[in-house]
Amino acid sequence: MFLIDSVSMIFSLQNRSTIGVVVFIMMLIGTVNAQYSLVGKAVQTGTKTYQLTPDSLWKEGSVWNNNKIDLNNSFDLYFDLYFGIHDATGADGMTFTLQPLSTNIGNAGLGLGVGGVTPSLIVEYDTYQNTPYDIVADHIAIEKNGNVDHNTLNTLAGPIQASASSVNIEDGQFHTSRVKWNATTKTLDVYFDCVLRLSYTNDVIANVFAGNPNVYYGFTASTGGSKNEQIIRDFHFVPYKKIFDTICAGDSIQIDISGDLTYNWSPDSNITSTTSSKPFLFPTLPTQYLVDVTNCYASWQDTIVVAVNAKPLVDLGPDVSACFAEGKTLTDTLPNIYSSVQWSNGSKGLTIVYTKAEQVIVTVSNAFSCQSKDTIVVTAYCDSMSLCFPNVFTPNGDGINDDFRPCGNTEEEINSGNISFYNTHLTFMHFVIYDRWGIKVFEEKKTEIPIWDGLVSNNLASSGTYYWVANYSDLTNKAFEKSGYLTLLR
Ligand SMILES: [Ca+2]
Ligand SMILES: [Ca+2]
Ligand SMILES: [Ca+2]
Incomplete structure (x- = not known):
């Protein structure tokens, strides 16, 4: 089963010339390491969660x-930020930054990780008041070129208190x-706790990036002489997901699109929960699921297409003895x-020979790499x-070996007439004798040991070779078939 990676995402960006129509789809399925570069002290600490700085x-x-x-292209990016628990002694804050230079950028101190990075466009979430240019409150500003001094022209918008309702955001929460770029109007909107806080309009491609529209995006954080643990989680673009995946019939797949507020899936069949952010899907036929997602900023619909491949049929038949x-x-x-056959006892190939009591599991797979098992x-x-x-x-009537009857553990046992043990263990006996021409000369169906006295319709059977077949079962209802040749002598 393939799980959607915690930061695997497929996101869509709106083309500036085609508002409302998703024309640009980037598929970025991969591992964390393949998709994101972690610099400095950044570590992944959980699903969709990165600690950018420790509390040091x-x-x-x-x-x-x-x-x-x-x-x-327009983009619309959501994420959650954690600024630590130290207010008066906390620092320095985090940024969302666009820059064309490298995925190996970061530095400590008052620059929030991007001090001096030129060119760059920065949304700062600043939790430490540097004098003389910072405001008292934890604040947001839009800046460029790695310069966080609000007394310079590098501050493009703000600073403004980050939270509309609190001067402090280093509150352990x-x-x-949301950072929303409208490529048509060239407007960058920054929301905090669901409230629009800053809006900046400028041709940043021309005026910040000297005409180069292609930039890396990332998050940075720093501490200095003061500190806080700082975490980014659940960052994703929206409308952002069209996921394709494949399962084998009977299997399930977990789709993780967590990070927003509410989810409503349809259809409601073959899904563990229609309101979960990471339900298991187990369709038996190829199915397109739609999920209506909302957060405090917007609502949209994601699409998850699950293809279903058949599993191979395999049958070892009933248990045997x-x-x-x-x-x-x-x-x-x-x-x-x-395409492959594996036996649990190490046998190779399509044929297995059982030579002892054992439980054997065979695992087969088909061209879709779907597996099935059977146990015998x-x-x-x-x-x-x-x-x-x-x-x-x-x-011949001499009292010695005059009847044809099965022998037991010893021939003497039967010949002595002690056949009650065998009769009480038999649950069925069908015994037939044929002559050399295949003509049936004797037949019994009963639950006791058969005995042939050598007569056929009250006439003496002639000397010669006969063939007998015995089908019988015992108290455990195990069935047996035995047969063999018999010589009659007079
Ligand atoms: Ca500061
Ligand atoms: Ca600042
Ligand atoms: Ca604070």
């Missing part, structure tokens, strides 16, 4: 997406933010239709009565 002095951490985005002590073996042969239990079982049959008898 003079640290920097950054997370950069390895693929550039084109600012000719996650705060949601044989008297392996007598050298018996049993065989199963699978049809030559699989092989038991060793021998005729509890150990019936044997003599190959000669002499019905």
Whole structure:
């Protein structure tokens, strides 16, 4: 089962010339390492969660997406920010930054991780008041070129208190933010805790990036002489997901699109929950799921298409038993239709020979790499009565060996007439004798040991060779078939 990686995403960006129509789809399915570069102290600490700095002095951490985005396209990005628990002694804050230079950028101190990075466009979430240029409150500003001094022209918008309702955001809580770029109006909107806080309109491609629209996006954070643990989580673009995946029939897949507020899936079949952010889907037929997603900023619909491949059929038949002590073996042969066949006991190929009591599991897979298993239990079982049959008898009336009857553990046992043990263990006996021309000369169906006195319709059967077949079962309802040749002598 393939799980959608915590930061795997497929996001869509609106083309500036086609508002409302998604024309640009980037598929970015991959591993964390393949998709994001972690710089400095940044570590992934959970699902969709990155600790950018630990709660210690003079640290920097950054997370950069390895693929550039084109600012000719609009984007709409959501994420949650955690600024730590130290207010008066907390620092320094985090940024969302666009820059064309590298995915290995970061530095500690008052620059929030991007001090001096030129060119760059920065949304700062500043939790430390640097004098003389910062305001008292934890604040948001839009800046460029790695310069966070609000007394310079590098501050493009703000600073403004980050939270509309509180001067402090180093409160041990996650705060949601949204950065929305409208490529048509060239407007950058910054929301905090669901409220629009800053809006900046400028041709940043021309005026910040000297005409180059292709930039990396990422998050940075720093500490200095003061500190805080700082975390970014659940960053994703919206409308952002069209997920394609494939399962084998009977399997399930978990789709993780967590990070927003509410989810409403349809259809409501073959899904563990229609309101979950990460339900398991287990369709039996190819199915397109739609999920209506909302957060405090917007609502949209994601699409998840799940293809279903058939599993191979495999059947080892019913459980079997044989008297392996007598050298018996049993065989199963699978049809030559699989891409792989594996036996739990190490057998190779399509045919397995059972020579002992064992439980064997066969695992087969088909061209879709879908697997199926079947189990067979092989038991060793021998005729509890150990019936044997003599190959000669002499019905000449001399009282010695005058009847043809099965022998038991010893021939003497039967010949002595002690056959009650065998009769009480038999549950069925069908015994037939044919002459050399295949004509039936004797038949009994009863639940006791058969005895042939050498007569056929009250006439003496002639000397010669006969063929007998015994089908019988014992108290455990195990069935046996035995047969053999018999010589009649007079
Ligand atoms: Ca500051
Ligand atoms: Ca500031
Ligand atoms: Ca504060």
